[in-house]
Amino acid sequence: MIDLIPRYWYNIVPDLNRPLPPPLDPEDSDFSRIELLNRIIPKEVLRQQFTAERYVKIPDEVIELYSLAGRPTPLMRAKRLEELLDTPAKIYFKYEGATHSGSHKINTAIPQAYFAREEGVERVVTETGAGQWGTAVALSAALMKIKSTIFMVRVSYEQKPGRKTVMKLYGAEVYPSPSEITEYGKNELAKNSANPGSLGIAMSEAIEYVIKNDYRYLIGSVLEVVLLHQSIIGLEAIKQFEFIGEEPEVLIGCVGGGSNFAGFAYPFIGSKIGSRYIAVSSSEIKKFSKGVYEYDFPDSAGLLPMLKMITLGKDYVPPPIYSGGLRYHGLAPTLSLMIKDKIIEWMEFSEKETYSAAKLFANAQGIIPAPESAHAISAAIKIAKEAKEKNEKKIIAFNLSGHGLLDLSYYQKMEAK
Amino acid sequence: MIMKKLLVSYITLGYPNENDYLKFVKDADDLGTDIFELGYPPNFAKYDGPLIRRSYLKVKSMYKNFSELISRTRKITRKKIIVLTYLENIQNNLDEFLGTIKSSGADGVLLPDLLIDFPENYFKYLNRISEKGLDTVIFVSPFVPDKIISDVYKFSSPFLYYGVRPTTGIVTPVNISSLLKRLKNLTDSRVVVGFGLKGLEEIKEALSAGADGIAIGSAYVEAFENNGLSSALDVVKRVRCILDDF
Ligand SMILES: Cc1ncc(COP(=O)(O)O)c(C=O)c1O
Numbered sequence: 001m002i003d004l005i006p007r008y009w010y011n012i013v014p015d016l017n018r019p020l021p022p023p024l025d026p027e028d029s030d031f032s033r034i035e036l037l038n039r040i041i042p043k044e045v046l047r048q049q050f051t052a053e054r055y056v057k058i059p060d061e062v063i064e065l066y067s068l069a070g071r072p073t074p075l076m077r078a079k080r081l082e083e084l085l086d087t088p089a090k091i092y093f094k095y096e097g098a099t100h101s102g103s104h105k106i107n108t109a110i111p112q113a114y115f116a117r118e119e120g121v122e123r124v125v126t127e128t129g130a131g132q133w134g135t136a137v138a139l140s141a142a143l144m145k146i147k148s149t150i151f152m153v154r155v156s157y158e159q160k161p162g163r164k165t166v167m168k169l170y171g172a173e174v175y176p177s178p179s180e181i182t183e184y185g186k187n188e189l190a191k192n193s194a195n196p197g198s199l200g201i202a203m204s205e206a207i208e209y210v211i212k213n214d215y216r217y218l219i220g221s222v223l224e225v226v227l228l229h230q231s232i233i234g235l236e237a238i239k240q241f242e243f244i245g246e247e248p249e250v251l252i253g254c255v256g257g258g259s260n261f262a263g264f265a266y267p268f269i270g271s272k273i274g275s276r277y278i279a280v281s282s283s284e285i286k287k288f289s290k291g292v293y294e295y296d297f298p299d300s301a302g303l304l305p306m307l308k309m310i311t312l313g314k315d316y317v318p319p320p321i322y323s324g325g326l327r328y329h330g331l332a333p334t335l336s337l338m339i340k341d342k343i344i345e346w347m348e349f350s351e352k353e354t355y356s357a358a359k360l361f362a363n364a365q366g367i368i369p370a371p372e373s374a375h376a377i378s379a380a381i382k383i384a385k386e387a388k389e390k391n392e393k394k395i396i397a398f399n400l401s402g403h404g405l406l407d408l409s410y411y412q413k414m415e416a417k
Numbered sequence: 418m419i420m421k422k423l424l425v426s427y428i429t430l431g432y433p434n435e436n437d438y439l440k441f442v443k444d445a446d447d448l449g450t451d452i453f454e455l456g457y458p459p460n461f462a463k464y465d466g467p468l469i470r471r472s473y474l475k476v477k478s479m480y481k482n483f484s485e486l487i488s489r490t491r492k493i494t495r496k497k498i499i500v501l502t503y504l505e506n507i508q509n510n511l512d513e514f515l516g517t518i519k520s521s522g523a524d525g526v527l528l529p530d531l532l533i534d535f536p537e538n539y540f541k542y543l544n545r546i547s548e549k550g551l552d553t554v555i556f557v558s559p560f561v562p563d564k565i566i567s568d569v570y571k572f573s574s575p576f577l578y579y580g581v582r583p584t585t586g587i588v589t590p591v592n593i594s595s596l597l598k599r600l601k602n603l604t605d606s607r608v609v610v611g612f613g614l615k616g617l618e619e620i621k622e623a624l625s626a627g628a629d630g631i632a633i634g635s636a637y638v639e640a641f642e643n644n645g646l647s648s649a650l651d652v653v654k655r656v657r658c659i660l661d662d663f
Contacts, residue, residue: 032466
């Protein structure tokens, strides 16, 4: 099986239609945020962030650990879902929930923790909302035999004790954010002691903690290097499609920062396979319908360089929908550019619609999807229904970015509605 | 045929004061600068690092007429003069701007935002620049896709500028050889490498990987800030030495 794992990651930047606007410091800046990255991010990760190589070699140890963590993940056909929808379309999905951490996040956590350990870092630090990313970092650090600290958005910390337990089981230190551990957290608590937290705040705490202690920060999404590592999803899927002798026409993924969508779809775009690529967000967040394409900070504190991206503004506080992974203001720069240029389409679905899609999918295929991933399912169902109306034998493929077995409080709440 | 490696010296117009600026140009010419790149202060030098941004702030408060400074520069050097500024600031009076710098003695322009911020109509701008009798040095970077590089490199003269890092004067980890190898596969132009080259080792690495020249800028500004003119000229000497020994 390990032979199915690609040996190179794919970087889309050399294949874009136009130049990617570079990261930059704001006009009134008295220090260089780009320089600061050297003290935040492991060197090799930073090098890969700014590379122009189309293919980047995956270290052997990372391939072994991909295998250990459950790669290659299965490409499955949702045959019973097709039947329930009575559609002539075929629906396939790549199941990233089959990894031990339960989502695609492990695909970048492993190499980032690996490069951190290679340069002698003793502790890696990050933030987590829903807990999928924190889990992946905790597991990767354990595999590398280094320590990890996770700042977890306070509402999730309280609502999702299961995630916290898993991270602690993997040896992570977990703090609810805002916390008393950092100045940023203390300030937020001073303003509002009942502050429920946000990804932006937790990210700012993690970065401050890293700078103060000379640890290294692992990035969960948005930056090109994360999309690069996630390309493992699409590269594997291309081989799997070749094996079964099919070619997908429509490729779909949900988006928070954009990493699982890009990881799945970019290799297909680069190989000129498929004719429609659809990124899906939430109609409660409205990233696509309300977001603007401009330079903005990826973190609330503004410690990272500005990126040109589709954004709702760094201080945007997303409504408390349960898809924690989609509650983020920005979007990866390459993805933003291709949305802007209409190479990639977008859709938005409400919490109610995605809940029905998740339930339908669970009953048809047996997998309980993460609420984030249910947005991709909603889009696949929509396209399959359109195919029925037009009587088209479309081949649809979506990325099922994670399972929802630790999102049961969400399902309970929706069940009760 | 082995061509001499180019030394492209960037300095902000009039920096740090008129006297030292003119002396710098004159001596940097004598010490083996092949081409001068003169920074014409834009409203916001967004793709530049803090050193160059500071130098722009300084000269903006000192001078009103930067074309006049170009004329004075022209009088003391016969080397090519490329004016670096941002298209964003001059697009509304482009012909007038180009006409003025041309009559002040400039040979060409370098607009770092041309490909990035004007992806739909950069060819139109390239034409307008050449109609004024000026060259364009095109700026490319790892953020520029292969197809665009293949389309534009022929229009870059007297060289193609490759910025290997995200911003000027800031060091981030890069693999200069692999970046350059990729670029060399896409173009047969003369390639000058710049943007935060760190130390003599990196200059050597760039040359070994096929760079036809090196652009230095932030290092001069930093030397000026720390120890003044003579130290900036030392940098010219040292870099010229590496280029000649290569
Ligand atoms: C299961 C799952 N899917 C999707 C996302 C959204 O992130 P991205 O757009 O980077 O894939 C997350 C983020 O936490 C997640 O946990």
